[in-house]
Amino acid sequence: MVPLVVQVPxxxxxLFQMVDVQKSLIASTVISYFHxxxxxxxxxLVARCRRxxxxxxxxxxxxxxxxxxxxxxxxADDLRINLWNLEINSQSFxxxxxxxxxxxDLTEVITCAEFHPTHCNTLxxxxxxGSIRLxxxxxxxxxxxxxxxxxxxxxxxxxxxxxxxxxxxxDVKFSRDGRYLLSRDYMTLKLWxxxxxxxxxxxxQVHEHLxxxxxxxxxxxSIFDKFECCLSGDGLHVATGxxxxxxxxxxxxxxSMEVTTLEASRNPMRRQIANPTRPTRGTLxxxxxxxxxxxxxxxxxxxxxxxxxxxxLLHLAWHPTENSIACAxxxxxxxxxx
Numbered sequence: 001m002v003p004l005v006v007q008v009p010x011x012x013x014x015l016f017q018m019v020d021v022q023k024s025l026i027a028s029t030v031i032s033y034f035h036x037x038x039x040x041x042x043x044x045l046v047a048r049c050r051r052x053x054x055x056x057x058x059x060x061x062x063x064x065x066x067x068x069x070x071x072x073x074x075x076a077d078d079l080r081i082n083l084w085n086l087e088i089n090s091q092s093f094x095x096x097x098x099x100x101x102x103x104x105d106l107t108e109v110i111t112c113a114e115f116h117p118t119h120c121n122t123l124x125x126x127x128x129x130g131s132i133r134l135x136x137x138x139x140x141x142x143x144x145x146x147x148x149x150x151x152x153x154x155x156x157x158x159x160x161x162x163x164x165x166x167x168x169x170x171d172v173k174f175s176r177d178g179r180y181l182l183s184r185d186y187m188t189l190k191l192w193x194x195x196x197x198x199x200x201x202x203x204x205q206v207h208e209h210l211x212x213x214x215x216x217x218x219x220x221x222s223i224f225d226k227f228e229c230c231l232s233g234d235g236l237h238v239a240t241g242x243x244x245x246x247x248x249x250x251x252x253x254x255x256s257m258e259v260t261t262l263e264a265s266r267n268p269m270r271r272q273i274a275n276p277t278r279p280t281r282g283t284l285x286x287x288x289x290x291x292x293x294x295x296x297x298x299x300x301x302x303x304x305x306x307x308x309x310x311x312x313l314l315h316l317a318w319h320p321t322e323n324s325i326a327c328a329x330x331x332x333x334x335x336x337x338x
Contacts, residue, residue, distance in 0.1 A: 051089045056082050063112045069120040076113035081125060083137075095143050096125065096135070111226075112171050117178045124174070124181060130167035132183055132192065150181065150192045152199055162214045162223070170226035175235045176320060184229035184240050187211070191238065191252055204250045204259075206240055222309045230318040230325070241313030245329040262336065264313055264329035 059077040066073045074095070075082050081096035096113075100106050108129040116122035121137045133146035154163065166186040173182045180201075181192040187207045190200040206227075210217065217223040222243075229240040231252070241247045245265060251258030315328040324337040 051086075053084055053089045053092070056084075056092045062110070063114070065113060065115040065123070067115050067120050068118055072120075074113055074115060074123060076110050076125060078109040081110065081113050081123075093141070095137065095141070097142065097144070111169050114172050114174060117174050117176060119178065124172055126169035126172045126183060128168040129164065130169055130185060132169065132172060132181060134194070148194070148197050150183075150197050150200075152190070162218065165218070165223055166214070171228045173229055173231055175231050176233050177235065180231070180235065182229050182231050182238055184227050186223060186225070186227075189229055189238055189240050189250065202252060202254065204238065204248075206242060206248060217309070220309060222312075225312060226314060227312075228315050228317075230316055232318050232323065233321050239316060239318065239325060241316055241327070243312050244308050245311045245313050247313050247316055247325075247327055249325075264327045264332070264334040 053075070057075065057077045057080065059079060061075050061077050064073060064075045071086060073084055073086065075084065075092075076096075079097065079099040080094055082092040083095050084092045096110070098108070098110060108127045108131075111126045111128055113123060113125040116124070122134065123137070124132055124134050126132045129151075131149055131151040134148040134150070135143040135145075136147045137143065139145065139147070169183050169185050171184045174180070175182070179194060181194060183190045183192065183200075184206075187205070187210075189204040189206060191202040191204075193201050214223065227241045229238065231238050236252055237249055237258075238252050239247055239249045242261075244263070246261055246263050249258075249260045249262065250256070311330065313327055313329050317326050319325070322337070324335060327334045327336065
């Protein structure tokens with residue numbers, strides 16, 4: 001007796017479903033056998049370039065600053081400051097141009113530019129001659145004329161070969177309320193009141209102990225280092241970097257003698273000087289236990305012979321509302337909090 005074989009056609013879609021079911025069963029069996037568990041669900045944030053604002057500068061850009069209107073920003077190089085719209089990267093407007101007709105007549109360059117924190121029409125820019133110009137964008141399309149200029153006049157007979165070099169301003173910052181301007185040159189920090197352009201209201205000595213070594217600093221190009229500065233959100237303290245991965249914090253109130261020197265290091269006490277004064281509570285003097293107190297004593301001798309000029313703290317920023325500072329030293333970022 002011959003068996004009857006009936007072949008039932010299998011639809012392709014049904015065949016694929018059967019294969020998928022088999023795969024799911026195998027996968028679930030393997031997972032249950034090995035007891036696989038999810039160990040981490042961390043989200044990694046990756047920066048992505050949204051726009052490129054190109055072909056507007058002939059020289060290296062030294063600073064950028066966002067406007068308080070949330071729509072525009074400025075970029076500055078040695079000779080020009082350009083105004084951009086955040087949504088338009090194909091066109092910018094030149095608002096400051098100090099390039100002379102003959103480049104041999106060039107006497108100063110732009111070193112930094114910063115928008116006012118609340119007045120969207122006001123910005124300040126500094127120069128290599130130690131002056132800060134305040135301009136109003138409402139005056140004209142090209143702001144060749146400043147509304148105010150802040151500069152400290154030289155003492156008679158005090159000029160030397162290095163006078164103009166060390167007077168060059170490397171950074172300017174507005175206070176959060178927009179009342180004051182903080183500037184950094186090679187030797188000092190200066191605090192300016194926008195309502196008083198006759199001179200700074202406070203001057204803080206940062207590198208005065210290096211004055212006898214200006215020749216050496218010129219030879220190794222350290223005299224051209226560009227140190228940044230910052231102010232606390234409450235305006236009571238100012239800070240800037242120095243050599244040896246150090247940064248200094250000063251009390252900005254008139255007559256304040258508060259000064260603290262900190263080291264950006266995993267072990268801040270590594271180079272602590274003997275018998276430091278106990279830090280005061282509630283200020284940045286208590287941000288770390290590895291503090292060095294005193295005027296010009298930075299852990300070196302009177303001539304600064306043991307100071308390492310190859311390690312320098314150029315970049316730092318103060319949190320706008322909290323009492324914390326971020327410092328960039330070499331390839332590391334250090335956070336200090338009081």
